[in-house]
Amino acid sequence: MNASADQRLLAAARRGDVEAVRAALDDGARVEARDDELRSPLLLAALGDHVAVARLLVAAGADVNAQDARHDSPWLVTGVTGSVAMMRVLLTAEPGPDLGLRNRFGGISVIPAAERGHVAYVRAVLQETDIDVDHVNDLGWTALLEAVILGDGGPAHQKVVALLLAAGADRELADAHGTTALEHAERRGFAEIAALLRG
CATH class of the missing domain: 1.25.40.20 (Ankyrin repeat-containing domain)
Structure with a gap:
């Protein structure tokens, strides 16, 4: 050595x-x-x-x-x-x-990317890998939930939500308290994201 x-x-x-x-x-x-x-x-x-x-x-x-x-x-x-x-x-x-390797929060790479509004990364990782769009971390959050709960509701997070939905993310998956992404969006006043989640 x-x-x-x-x-x-x-x-x-x-x-x-x-x-x-x-x-x-x-x-x-x-x-x-x-x-x-x-x-x-x-x-x-x-x-x-x-x-x-x-x-x-x-x-x-x-x-x-x-x-x-x-x-x-x-x-x-x-x-x-x-x-x-x-x-x-x-x-x-x-x-x-x-692709299933977990970070210290039990998440996979698409989850922090969704939280941070990394639109290009979310688009690329969804298109170029078979990453699990509905993976649930230790907090009980999917990438979709994290984009709403920890995002700012702005254009980047709106695009992330749209990309996740287009990739088949389950909009009905709720957090550990039974709250869905739509309910979180409505509570936070994210009208554009709520509209996306209503389909």
């Missing part, structure tokens, strides 16, 4: 330095090296949206499903950052992303 090369690889991945990543790998760095929070080089690249670094690491066999101490993985954080380019690089990995 070359600890020095591992540390250089982690630092280079964090800052998005492709040449330094390549040099560290050439010097014997482990593609699955971990930092103090158990983050891999690929996870650090994904967090920083360093797509070229991620492409190099994936080609070197990096694990797109490797989870850190917070249960984040390279694939899962694409839903947080909303990076379609990173999502597509990770989809080329062998083996590919585990």
